[in-house]
Amino acid sequence: MWIVRINMTDRSVKFEDVPEKYKYLAGRGLTSHIIYDEVPPLAHPLGPSNKLVFATGIVTGTSAPTSARVSAGGKSPLTGGIKESNAGSPWAHDLAVMRIKALILEGLPEDKKTFWGIHLSWDADAGKPRVEFFDATEYTGKDLYEVSPKLFERFGDRISFAGCGVSGEYGYGNAGIVYNDLAKRPSRYSGRGGLGSVMGSKRVKFIVIDAKGAPGVEIVDKALFDEGRKKMIDAIRSHDITKPKGGLNSFGTAVLINILNEAGGLPTRNFSSGRFEGAAKIAGEALFETNKQRLGKELYNHACSPGCIIQCSNTLYDENGKEITSCVEYESDWALGANCGIDDLDAIGEMVQLCNAYGLDTIETGCTIAVAMEAGVIPFGDAKGAIQLIHEMGKGTHMGRILGAGTETAGKVLGVTRVPTVKGQSMPAYEPRAVKGIGVTYATTTMGADHTAGYTIAPEILSVGGKADPLSNEGKAALSRAFQATTAFIDSSGHCLFIAFPILDIASGYQGMIDECNGVLGTKWTADDVLRIGGEILKVERAFNEAAGFTKAHDRVPEFMKREPLPPHNQVFDIPDEVLDAVYAEL
Amino acid sequence: MTIRIDVWLYGELAKYGGEQAKAGFANLQINLPEGATVADLLTQMKMPTEERGITFINGLLSAMPGVQPDLAHVLHDGDRVAFFHLRSMWPFQYRHGASMIGELAQELTSREDKGIHHDYRHERSG
Known part of the structure; x- marks a missing residue:
């Protein structure tokens, strides 16, 4: 596997071996570690020192169900802190089977008028990916539904792409990174945090992958992987929320x-x-x-990405x-x-x-x-x-x-x-004054207000806070910390976060996720390691944010939520600041 | 003396709303005798309690799939009661800290799993 580094200052490309310290990292774990190691925390998000890192998950590109996920990471133009934004797309699968562990875009060109396309394909003779550039200026300033079909016409039906829209060209804080879905729509997004503008700042419009002939993902222990995969499939297919014609398949999120x-x-x-x-x-x-x-x-409903059975x-x-x-x-x-x-x-x-x-x-x-x-x-x-x-x-x-x-x-x-923002990022669709637990996560996550930062995946989590009642304030801090850590692990595993729904209720599914990861990597991780590994990712993200100027004062919901009672329950957000501070104090 | 209940039925449960059924939901007013309970309301609507999952009384969570401590809950004039179909969902992280009726709060607190699960119809190994 390689780390492929593309410097847009001179359009040079380097293939690097994966350093030992990154060997077991993937997805969010890898993007956040690379950003921490390589991006100066005070860098301007749209300047030459910021980097945009793509990394697929541990099991992405394999036959593990619902796992064609990619993490995009960088310093966020929206929050000024570290950002990981995760998406499902055929592009994630294609990047993984090319054995590219991380794709790093760095530098930026002097010529701001030209936008570039990057074309990745498999060079069978060299036994490694081939990277080529094409002038993509003709695709700028336009609707993505108009220009994305032209990519398929030009490079063939089997390609997938990542890119930015006009919002990324303008440098907006709300510009996402777009990927195609299985029907070639430009509709899958690493939406949050303005990473589309980081891509646009580097004058990269599209990254096209043609994975024909690519060797696929290496699996160290195939038998263990298959065992885990079966457990995961059984859990997803038997749970009311995730099974065929179940809640998500019928009504969507x-x-x-x-x-x-x-x-x-x-x-x-x-x-x-x-x-x-x-x-x-x-x-x-x-x-x-x-x-x-x-x-x-x-x-x-349909799958957004190959291999999704939800x-x-x-x-x-x-x-x-x-x-x-x-x-x-x-x-x-x-x-x-x-x-x-x-x-x-x-x-x-x-x-x-x-x-x-x-x-x-x-x-x-x-x-x-x-x-x-x-x-x-x-x-x-x-x-x-x-x-x-x-x-x-x-x-x-x-x-x-x-x-x-x-x-x-x-x-x-x-x-x-x-x-309604935390760390400069607007809140998603759960009101913290009515659902106080999510408010703890919104306030404290490294990402800015984010509903995907704290998923519940295993009942064992309840014991993490000792005997604390999860409904108490102490319990809320302990649970939010554990949720955030386990979520950081799922975001690294390559699975969609929605596997959390079945595996919380069906314990064999949770073991299945761990078995799959161990099967691919040859590790011997247990449920305890899930929390440990997730916690280490959070520590790195938190350290980056602290160096970028974030303090406890940024781990707060906006003042109006503490003052204005919310109808119909007429409650305010009354979780004490000490509880919010306890989330990371005890990490 | 009767009381009037503002009933909301979601998904396939809209069929119990008869002519009030709209696309994906029904909203109807049901008259009940004073002192009527959730069980009485279900009987009046001819809706088997097994067909409902997540339930709210005035915005307070009162039942989850397989945990229904609200059957004897006494309703009052003007109460808003919402019944959800069994394909609906409310994952723990998105309901943690939300308001519940006393009966459900007590039921979940006394459980070893503290009500972290989605579905209690078939007790799971986890």
């Missing part, structure tokens, strides 16, 4: 809309209420029934049976819907499509539009106005550039005090 709404925890109209009167009209269940009425048949990606069709978009995730549905007071599913679908077209993170975009609504730029509930604001971001108008900078910056420019 938007199945959570009605639940959080009933719980009074669905942030509505820029986090001013926990309940949205139009929620049931935009929820996953409504989406399923709407498609059924429009298509005359039940439609179950298959949670939905598609929304219009009244003529034409695709509006794929897919309407819970977070996108909420951010562009409830949080903007919009209850029109078709309009939400159109906004998701536009975010994909321009390369925007749907969460940051929705939260920013809601802040603009609060400022009176357009009224809450104005779907047409919201669509227009997304176009402004795509076209790079003055207002578009302000909004593209992200929720916190837009809040400052527009004079809004209710700005």
Whole structure:
């Protein structure tokens, strides 16, 4: 395996052997260690010293189910801290089978007008990947749905790509990295933290992979791997949430809309209420029934990436049976819907499509539009106005550039005090005043407010906090710490985080994940090692952030959440600061 | 004396809403005698309790799949009760610290697993 280093200052390429210290690292573990080791913490995120690192997970590229995941890492233009943003795509599989353990983009060219494409293919004679450059300037300034088909026309149907949209070319804080899905849509995203702009700053538009002839992933102990794989498949296929025609396959992640709404925890109209009167009209269940009425048949969801057996990606069709978009995730549905007071599913679908077209993170975009609504730029509930604001971001108008900078910056420019961010990143769709546990994770994660930073994957976690009652404040700190550590491990394993749902309830699935990793690497990890390895990743991320200037004061939710009671429960976020501080003090 | 309950049914449970069923949900008002319980409400709607999973009373979690300590919970005029189908979900990390009715809080706290699981219909080895 190699670490492939591409310096965009002079477009030089180096193949490096994997150093011993990185041997067992992958995915988020590897991107975060490389950023910590190589990027000066005070570097400007869009300057020459920042790096953009891609690393696939331990089992990515193998036959392990639901594991075509890639981590993108760098110093975030949005938060100013370390960032890992994870996505599922055929591109992840293709990068892994080329035996590229990490792909590092560094430097930046003097000529800012030319954007480059990087083409990776397998050189059978040399027995290693071949790296070539092509002028990609012709693909800039355009809708990704317009330009991505041209990549397939030019390089063949079997390729996959990573890239940035116009948002990354402009340098927005809300620019994601786009990847293709299995139907060639530019719709899979490492959305959060503005990493699309790090790519754009280096004048890289696309990284195309043609994995034909690539050797695949080496597996040290195939029998153990197969045993683990079987356990994982059994767990996923038998759990109500992840099985075929189960919750995720039927309704997608938007199945959570009605639940959080009933719980009074669905942030509505820029986090001013926990309940949205139009929620049931935009929820996953409504989406399923709407498609059924429009298509005359039940439609179950599809895989975003090869080998996924959960298959949670939905598609929304219009009244003529034409695709509006794929897919309407819970977070996108909420951010562009409830949080903007919009209850029109078709309009939400159109906004998701536009975010994909321009390369925007749907969460940051929705939260920013809601802040603009609060400022009176357009009224809450104005779907047409919201669509227009997304176009402004795509076209790079003055207002578009302000909004593209992200929720916190837009809040400052527009004079809004209710700005739902932590470390400069806008909050996802779980209100901390109604669901206090997630507030602890939002406040303390190294990533800025992030709903994917703390997943529950094993009941053993309960014992991590000693005898602390998980409902107590002490218990909340201990649990959040354990959740964050185990999540950092899953983000390194190559599995999608959604395997957490079945393996929490089915213990053999959890063992299956560990067996798969041990099978690939030849390690002898146990459940204890999962926490240890995850904890080490968090320590490195935390150390980077501290050196970048983050202190305990940054591990806080915004002030308004401590002062303004949230309807309908009329609660404030009342977790004491000492609890938040305890999360990392005891790591 | 009757009380009126604001009932929300989600997913396939919308069929118990009869003519009130919309795309993916139903919202109906049900009249019950004073002192009626969740069990009485289910009987009135002819909905078997096994068909429901996550349940809320006035935004407070009252049941999870297989854990239903709310059957004897007495309802009051104007209460909002929401029943979810069994394919719905609310992972622990997204409900940890959310409000529950007393009966459910007591039930989950007394369990060794502290209510960390999603589904309790078939007790799992984990």
